[in-house]
Amino acid sequence: MIFLPVLFTTLLAATSAAAASTNTTTSSFPSTLNITTITAHNNQSALECWALDPGYTTSAQAGVSGTAMLPLGPITGNATNILIPGNYDGGRHNAPTIQWVIFLSGVAHITLPNSTDEAWVIGGRNGAILALDTAEVSTQGHYTVYPTEESTLVWEVPLVEVPGHRVLYKRACGGAEV
Ligand SMILES: *[C@@H]1O[C@H](CO)[C@@H](O)[C@H](O)[C@H]1NC(C)=O
Ligand SMILES: *[C@@H]1O[C@H](CO)[C@@H](O)[C@H](O)[C@H]1NC(C)=O
Ligand SMILES: *[C@@H]1O[C@H](CO)[C@@H](O)[C@H](O)[C@H]1NC(C)=O
Ligand SMILES: *[C@@H]1O[C@H](CO)[C@@H](O)[C@H](O)[C@H]1NC(C)=O
Ligand SMILES: *[C@@H]1O[C@H](CO)[C@@H](O)[C@H](O)[C@H]1NC(C)=O
Numbered sequence: 001m002i003f004l005p006v007l008f009t010t011l012l013a014a015t016s017a018a019a020a021s022t023n024t025t026t027s028s029f030p031s032t033l034n035i036t037t038i039t040a041h042n043n044q045s046a047l048e049c050w051a052l053d054p055g056y057t058t059s060a061q062a063g064v065s066g067t068a069m070l071p072l073g074p075i076t077g078n079a080t081n082i083l084i085p086g087n088y089d090g091g092r093h094n095a096p097t098i099q100w101v102i103f104l105s106g107v108a109h110i111t112l113p114n115s116t117d118e119a120w121v122i123g124g125r126n127g128a129i130l131a132l133d134t135a136e137v138s139t140q141g142h143y144t145v146y147p148t149e150e151s152t153l154v155w156e157v158p159l160v161e162v163p164g165h166r167v168l169y170k171r172a173c174g175g176a177e178v
Contacts, residue, residue: 029068031055034168034177036119037130038095038110040138045094047110047117049173050130050165072100073163084152094141095131099158103127106152110172113140119172123152126178132162 032055037048052070059069077097084090084106092113105123112118121129133141146152168177 029056033070034173035128035130035165036121036172037165038119038133038142039130040133043137043139044114045112045133045138045140045142046115046170047112047119047172048167049169049171049177051168053164053166071163072157074160075100075157076160077158079158080156082152082154082156084146084154086146086149086151088146088152090144090146092141092143094135094138095133097134097158098130098132098162099156101129101131102155102157103129104153104155106146106150106154107148108152108154109145109147111143111145113143117171123150123154130163 033052035050035052037050039046039048052072054071056068056070059065059067061069086106103121103123104127107123108119108121110119110121110129119129121127135141
């Protein structure tokens with residue numbers, strides 16, 4: 001049982017470290033979230049990098065009080081969990097409805113019929129995009145393929161309206177924007 005005091009000391013150290021790191025001010029957070037968006041202009045799908053507006057504010061919500069919070073907009077209908085195998089070709093399609101598409105794992109490669117623009121979406125921390133190119137606004141939609149061996153876990157969350165935003169770039173967000 002010689003290791004018990006060591007364990008106890010380690011726990012104490014971990015506890016005081018946690019206490020010291022509580023309530024980091026929100027000034028250390030970015031001002032907003034930049035999101036790759038599949039939008040449409042003149043009946044054609046297009047990729048853009050959007051900065052959501054409004055951006056982060058300090059939360060008063062129990063459990064995350066004092067942290068940075070940002071609204072993702074009002075949602076509608078059923079959210080969906082989709083499991084896509086590796087090496088899957090989703091083909092050309094329109095967004096079924098305006099929605100958040102949140103890639104939790106895998107890799108999605110998005111391309112366009114009438115442009116050389118493309119987006120590589122890596123599942124995880126920066127895996128959320130907006131897919132807004134419904135058939136009403138885009139004749140041909142976009143292509144999505146999942147070119148790696150890894151399966152893709154994705155959540156689709158249908159939206160009531162397009163979230164407030166500023167257009168940063170007429171292309172997908174890059175490494176510098178997320
Ligand atoms: C962190 O901030 C919240 C809200 O400002 C406050 O209620 C809480 O007591 C703070 N926690 C610590 C450990 O200071
Ligand atoms: C949500 O899914 C349930 C179960 O499939 C279905 O009965 C319901 O109509 C759906 N709601 C909407 C708004 O699509
Ligand atoms: C878009 O590309 C398709 C083929 O991918 C072509 O048939 C169509 O004419 C193009 N439309 C425009 C407006 O460039
Ligand atoms: C988009 O194209 C469809 C045919 O594919 C056409 O019916 C519609 O009027 C076009 N809309 C706009 C805004 O150009
Ligand atoms: C969003 O993009 C802007 C403009 O490129 C950049 O200044 C900002 O740091 C980015 N935000 C994040 C969270 O990366």
